[in-house]
Amino acid sequence: xxxxxxxxxxxxxxxxxxxxxxxxxxxxxxxxxxxxxxxxxxxxxxxxxxxxxxxxxxxxxxxxxxxxxxxxxxxxxxxxxxxxxxxxxxxxxxxxxxxxxxxxxxxxxxxxxxxxxxxxxxxxxxxxxxxxxxxxxxxxxxxxxxxxxxxxxxxxxxxxxxxxxxxxxxxxxxxxxxxxxxxxxxxxxxxxxxxxxxxxxxxxxxxxxxxxxxxxxxxxxxxxxxxxxxxxxxxxxxxxxxxxxxxxxxxxxxxxxxxxxxxxxxxxxxxxxxxxxxxxxxxxxxxxxxxxxxxxxxxxxxxxxxxxxxxxxxxxxxxxxxxxxxxxxxxxxxxxxxxxxxxxxxxxxxxxxxxxxxxxxxxxxxxxxxxxxxxxxxxxxxxxxxxxxxxxxxxxxxxxxxxxxxxxxxxxxxxxxxxxxxxxxxxxxxxxxxxxxxxxxxxxxxxxxxxxxxxxxxxxxxxxxxxxxxxxxxxxxxxxxxxxxxxxxxxxxxxxxxxxxxxxxxxxxxxxxxxxxxxxx
Amino acid sequence: xxxxxxxxxxxxxxxxxxxxxxxxxxxxxxxxxxxxxxxxxxxxxxxxxxxxxxxxxxxxxxxxxxxxxxxxxxxxxxxxxxxxxxxxxxxxxxxxxxxxxxxxxxxxxxxxxxxxxxxxxxxxxxxxxxxxxxxxxxxxxxxxxxxxxxxxxxxxxxxxxxxxxxxxxxxxxxxxxxxxxxxxxxxxxxxxxxxxxxxxxxxxxxxxxxxxxxxxxxxxxxxxxxxxxxxxxxxxxxxxxxxxxxxxxxxxxxxxxxxxxxxxxxxxxxxxxxxxxxxxxxxxxxxxxxxxx
Numbered sequence: 001x002x003x004x005x006x007x008x009x010x011x012x013x014x015x016x017x018x019x020x021x022x023x024x025x026x027x028x029x030x031x032x033x034x035x036x037x038x039x040x041x042x043x044x045x046x047x048x049x050x051x052x053x054x055x056x057x058x059x060x061x062x063x064x065x066x067x068x069x070x071x072x073x074x075x076x077x078x079x080x081x082x083x084x085x086x087x088x089x090x091x092x093x094x095x096x097x098x099x100x101x102x103x104x105x106x107x108x109x110x111x112x113x114x115x116x117x118x119x120x121x122x123x124x125x126x127x128x129x130x131x132x133x134x135x136x137x138x139x140x141x142x143x144x145x146x147x148x149x150x151x152x153x154x155x156x157x158x159x160x161x162x163x164x165x166x167x168x169x170x171x172x173x174x175x176x177x178x179x180x181x182x183x184x185x186x187x188x189x190x191x192x193x194x195x196x197x198x199x200x201x202x203x204x205x206x207x208x209x210x211x212x213x214x215x216x217x218x219x220x221x222x223x224x225x226x227x228x229x230x231x232x233x234x235x236x237x238x239x240x241x242x243x244x245x246x247x248x249x250x251x252x253x254x255x256x257x258x259x260x261x262x263x264x265x266x267x268x269x270x271x272x273x274x275x276x277x278x279x280x281x282x283x284x285x286x287x288x289x290x291x292x293x294x295x296x297x298x299x300x301x302x303x304x305x306x307x308x309x310x311x312x313x314x315x316x317x318x319x320x321x322x323x324x325x326x327x328x329x330x331x332x333x334x335x336x337x338x339x340x341x342x343x344x345x346x347x348x349x350x351x352x353x354x355x356x357x358x359x360x361x362x363x364x365x366x367x368x369x370x371x372x373x374x375x376x377x378x379x380x381x382x383x384x385x386x387x388x389x390x391x392x393x394x395x396x397x398x399x400x401x402x403x404x405x406x407x408x409x410x411x412x413x414x415x416x417x418x419x420x421x422x423x424x425x426x427x428x429x430x431x432x433x434x435x436x437x438x439x440x441x442x443x444x445x446x447x448x449x450x451x452x453x454x455x456x457x458x459x460x461x462x463x464x465x466x467x468x469x470x471x472x473x474x475x476x477x478x479x480x481x482x483x484x485x486x487x488x489x490x491x492x493x494x495x496x497x498x499x500x501x502x503x504x505x506x507x508x509x510x511x512x513x514x515x516x517x518x519x520x521x
Numbered sequence: 522x523x524x525x526x527x528x529x530x531x532x533x534x535x536x537x538x539x540x541x542x543x544x545x546x547x548x549x550x551x552x553x554x555x556x557x558x559x560x561x562x563x564x565x566x567x568x569x570x571x572x573x574x575x576x577x578x579x580x581x582x583x584x585x586x587x588x589x590x591x592x593x594x595x596x597x598x599x600x601x602x603x604x605x606x607x608x609x610x611x612x613x614x615x616x617x618x619x620x621x622x623x624x625x626x627x628x629x630x631x632x633x634x635x636x637x638x639x640x641x642x643x644x645x646x647x648x649x650x651x652x653x654x655x656x657x658x659x660x661x662x663x664x665x666x667x668x669x670x671x672x673x674x675x676x677x678x679x680x681x682x683x684x685x686x687x688x689x690x691x692x693x694x695x696x697x698x699x700x701x702x703x704x705x706x707x708x709x710x711x712x713x714x715x716x717x718x719x720x721x722x723x724x725x726x727x728x729x730x731x732x733x734x735x736x737x738x739x740x741x742x743x744x745x746x747x748x749x750x751x752x753x754x755x756x757x758x759x760x761x762x763x764x765x766x767x768x769x770x771x772x773x774x775x776x777x778x779x780x781x782x783x784x785x786x787x788x789x790x791x792x793x794x795x796x797x798x799x800x801x802x803x804x805x806x807x808x809x810x811x812x813x814x
Contacts, residue, residue: 098621098623105619108615
C-alpha cells in the first residue's frame with residue numbers, strides 16, 4: 001500500500017522500479033519457473049478444499065516428487081544448485097512493483113486512450129483526409145497561380161483616351177482609361193485591373209503604380225525601368241489565399257475534435273457500462289484517470305496539428321511560396337495553440353457529459369457541446385476578419401482559433417492579441433477541466449446511487465501528505481515480523497503440502513500491511 | 522486478514538448494510554452468499570473503497586483502510602465487461618499496470634495466467650472474438666495479473682462453464698494458498714459450498730451466519746427407513762448418544778435422528794429390526810439458509 005503514496009518519483013512520468021521479487025519466479029535465462037506451480041496448485045486444492053483438518057504426519061509421495069525432500073543419491077552440491085521450492089511463488093506470478101503517483105497513473109490511462117484512438121479507423125481516415133486535403137489545397141494554389149500568371153496583365157491609366165491602344169501595343173498590357181486618380185484607384189480596389197498608373201499632376205515627381213495587396217509581377221516586368229507598386233492593402237496573407245485557407249482550417253479543426261472527442265466519449269461510456277471504471281477507480285485516483293483521458297487525446301491533437309503544419313509549410317516552401325509560408329506562420333501558430341486549448345475544453349466537457357445520469361440528459365449535453373464547437377469554428381470565418389465583432393470573436397473561447405487566425409492573416413491583429421486569446425482559452429480549459437474531474441470523481445465514487453457517502457479525496461491527500469500511516473505500518477510491520485518469527489519457530493520443520501500453504505498464508509498475513517510478503521511469496 | 526467492523530450503509534430510509542462484521546482470513550477463500558438485493562455488491566464496494574460506509578471500518582491486518590490504500594487489491598465487479606476491441610493480453614497488462622506492477626512483470630504474469638486458464642492461444646485476439654466463458658476467464662486473469670494482496674470478486678462465477686470454473690478455482694486456490702484473502706460474492710450457493718473455505722451468509726444487509734463451510738453445514742442427520750417406525754423411534758430415543766429422533770410419515774416410514782458420531786448411529790441402527798435403508802443426510806447451505814432468507 002505504500003506504493004499508493006505519492007513518492008519521490010512523482011515528478012517523472014516514467015515510473016521507476018522501487019522494489020521487486022522478480023528473481024523469485026524467474027531463472028537465470030529470464031524464463032518463468034512455472035513447472036512447480038501446477039504441482040503446488042494440485043496439492044493445495046486437494047488438501048485445502050477436501051479435508052482442511054487432516055494433516056498427514058509424514059510427507060507424502062507428491063511432496064518428495066516436488067523436491068521438498070531430497071533423494072539420497074543426489075549429491076549435495078547438485079541439490080543446492082536447484083531452486084528452493086519454498087522460495088518459489090505458489091501462483092507462478094512475478095511481483096515487481098513501482099510507485100504509481102498521480103502522474104504515472106494519468107500517463108498509463110492517457111497512453112491507453114491515445115493508443116486506442118490511434119488504432120481506430122476513424123483516426124486513420126481523419127489523418128488521411130487532412131494530409132490529402134492540405135496537399136490538394138497546395139497543388140490547387142500552384143495551378144491557380146500558374147493560370148493567373150498566364151493571362152494578360154491589366155492596368156488603369158488616367159486620361160489616356162484614344163492613346164490607350166497605342167500603350168497596349170507598346171507595353172503588351174491591357175489598358176483601361178480612368179477619369180482621374182481616384183477612379184483608377186477604385187478600379188484597383190474592385191479588382192478590375194491589376195494596377196493603376198498615376199502620374200503626378202504637377203509633372204515634377206515620378207509617376208506611381210498602385211496595386212491592391214500584392215506586387216503585379218507580370219505587369220511590372222513589362223515596364224521599363226521596373227518599379228515597385230504601392231499596395232493599397234498590406235495583409236499578411238492575401239484574401240484569395242486566406243479565405244480558402246480558413247475554411248480548410250475549419251474542416252481540420254472539426255475533423256480532429258470530432259474524431260478524438262467521439263473516441264473519448266465512447267471509451268468513457270464503454271468503461272462505465274462494462275464497470276471498468278470501478279476497476280480503475282479502485283486502483284488509481286479517479287482524478288488522475290480523468291486527466292489521463294484528456295491528456296491522451298490532447299497528445300493526438302498535437303500530432304494532427306504538427307503533421308498538418310509541417311505539410312503546409314514544407315509544401316509552400318517547396319513550391320517556391322516561402323514568403324507566403326512565412327506570412328502564414330503567426331496565424332497558424334496562434335490557431336494551433338488556441339485550437340489545442342479549445343480541444344482541452346471540449347474533451348473536458350465530454351468527460352463531464354459522460355458522467356451525467358440518464359441517456360437523454362447525456363445526449364443533450366453532448367449535443368450542446370457539439371453545437372457550441374461547430375458554431376464557434378464557423379462564425380469567425382463567416383463574419384470575416386474586420387470589425388469589432390471579429391475582434392471579440394478572436395478573443396472568445398471556441399471562436400478564438402479561427403477568429404485569431406483570420407485576423408492575423410488579414411493583418412488586423414496586434415501580436416499580443418494572440419496571447420489574450422490563448423490566455424482566455426487556457427483559463428476556460430482549466431476551469432472546465434476541474435469541474436469535469438470533480439464530476440467524474442463524484443460519478444465513480446458515489447457508488448452508483450447505492451447510498452453511503454461519496455468517498456472524500458481529501459482523506460487520502462491528508463494521509464499521503466502526513467505519511468504517518470506508512471510510518472505506523474513500518475512500526476507494526478516490525479512487531480508483526482517478530483510474531484511471525486515466533487510462529488515459524490514453533491512450527492515443525494517437516495510438513496505436508498497443506499502445512500506449507502498455511503505457513504505461507506501466515507507469512508502473508510504478517511506482512512500484508514507492507515510490501516515484504518511479496519518476497520516471501 | 523481483511524476485517525469489516527460494524528459496517529452500515531444507508532440511503533434515505535433504505536438500509537443496504539446493517540452493522541456488517543466479517544473476517545476474510547489470509548490463505549482462505551471466503552464466500553459472501555445471499556439472495557439478490559442482500560447487499561452483496563454494496564458490501565464489495567465498501568470493501569473496495571468505492572463507497573464510504575456511513576459507519577464502521579474496513580481493516581487489513583488491523584489497519585483501517587482509507588481511500589487509496591487498496592491499490593493492490595484485485596477487484597472484479599459484477600456485470601462486467603472489457604474493452605471489446607483490445608487484444609486480450611494488452612487488456613490484462615494494462616489493468617495490471619494500474620496496480621503499479623512493471624510492464625515486464627505484467628506481461629509475464631499475463632502469459633502465465635492465460636496459460637493456466639487454457640487461453641494461451643487467445644492472448645493476441647481481440648476480446649470480442651472470444652466466447653463468453655473465455656471472456657470470464659480473461660476477467661479473472663486481469664484481476665490476478667498484478668499478484669494482488671487481496672482478491673475481491675463480485676458475482677464470481679458469472680459466465681463460467683463447468684470446465685472454466687474448475688480452472689478458475691484452482692487458480693484462486695493457489696492464490697489464496699500464497700497467503701492472500703480471496704473473497705467471492707455470489708448468489709450461487711452450491712458453488713460457494715463446493716469451493717469456499719468460509720461462508721458469510723448475507724440477508725437483507727445483515728450477516729445471518731458465518732463460519733467455515735463444515736461448521737455451517739453442521740452435523741449430519743441419519744435416516745432409517747423401516748416397517749416398524751414406532752419401535753424404531755422408541756429404541757433410538759432410549760439409546761445414549763442419539764438425539765432429536767423424529768418420524769416423518771411422507772413417502773414410506775422414515776425415522777430420522779442425530780448422533781454423536783457415525784459409529785454410534787450405525788450401532789444403534791444395527792439393533793433395529795426390519796430396516797430397509799439407512800443413510801446420513803446433510804442439508805446444503807442453500808437448503809439451510811436460502812429459503813429462510
